[in-house]
Amino acid sequence: MKVYLDNNATTRTDPEVVEAMKPYFTDIFGNASSLHGFGQEARKAVEEAREKVAALINCEPAEVIFTSGGTESDNQAIRGAAEKYAKKGNHVITSAIEHPAILESCLHIQERGYNDVSFVSTGEDGIVKLDDFENMITDKTVLISVMLANNETGAIQPVKDISALAREKGIIVHTDAVQAIGKIPVDVQDLGVNLLSMSAHKFHGPNGVGILYVRKGTKVGSLMHGGSHENKLRAGTLNVPGVVGLGKAAEIALRDLGENIEKIRSLRDRLEKEFTSKVKFTKVNGNRKKRLPNTTNISFEFIEGEGVMLSADLKGIAVSTGSACASGKLEASHVLLDLGLSHALAQGAIRFSLSRYNTQEEIDYSVGVIAEAVERLRGMSPLYEDALKGGTCETAEYAN
């Protein structure tokens, strides 16, 4: 059986989305900026997609600009806002658990010399505290960026509260909602944010397309200079099939949100319960209530994550891990370490992220395979050997 439990990395494109995109390669292929019929037909599809995206996050279509994905949107939000509000101030505040697209963009503007960035850590539950943000604010603060939901733990951050606080002080707020869209309702009026990033391939849309929501009245510089596309905010011929796919995925997400969430949540809860009740020395990382319905991040003490991933992969199951060995940088997950996990527990963490395509049969199969792998790897582990002989065990204090 092949089981895909790595949906926070990317999702399967919905066949309905693929069907919607098809005509825009060979039949309706004009450049959406061309004034002739070929172009205008494509333009019509683009604007329809824009409306669908706007409906999903409750904004005006004019406030949606299409980008090449979450990373580009994040880059534009940070670099573009820092640029436009430079006269007002140079201080940016963000969390320590952001996606690298935010972290690296922040480090970039800091390295350039003008900006000063503060990174706020989370509590043990993987959620940032409002007070910590408040304490960081100075009269030079122009931008705050906090993700809506964390990709590794699924923990949902208090973006609405942070926005309310920022609004009082005239500070712009951006949220990277890439992991949240399609999994929980996201309403920019309710959240009160000025900028928001979205990426299609995280909610069954195609890769290579996303949006940046720019609230009316909010200024943001552009990364891509050239033609006057997207209100001069993002030059570049529109990826019409991609945009159409994004629109369709947004329409489906809005339509199915309620029903899907509950089904996915119950499967995730089942998977989590099976592990925590049947496998000893485990710890669930991050707040278990305030989190995405599809994600669970579990540390299996005494073993290393890549070994589990490899064992799972050999049986057709895809998961991901916070271990150093599995990362490109040979460093354990910055998110898990920020939570206060020891290196050993961060190394043994596995992230399971479900989608509407997973079934109970798949979950039960996966639990069986992974539980067996954990036991086998523990049999080879010097840390497990020491613990059995009376050594300490970190997960005891997190007893389920």
Next chain:
Amino acid sequence: MEGQYSEKVMDHFTNPRNVGEIPDADGVGTVGNPTCGDIMRLYIKVKDDRIEDIKFKTFGCGAAIASSSMVTELVKGKPLDEALKVSNKAIVEQLGGLPVKKRHCSVLAEEALQKAVDDYRSKLKEKEGK
């Protein structure tokens, strides 16, 4: 994922040789730490200056497990001095290659063996000292 590892590495990962401990070992060497994500422990039993038996325990990725399994296979039965000549390069070669960012696993395996032998020799000196 399998794509990054050779067949030999996968074989040593799924069927590791010499896993276990030796309660009355003549030498034990533990190297590595949780920060880098690899910890290897080698137990050796020495007779007539030869590695009579060797076992390993490893906390680490596929490459780490394969490297420690391979090193035990390469040195079991060998005289100590010969065993110490088994380099990390030899381990990588016998494994059919390791991805560049995993080469440190083979280095760790070589170090674990060195430490186990050092432990044996220092215990020997102690005994002789008495």
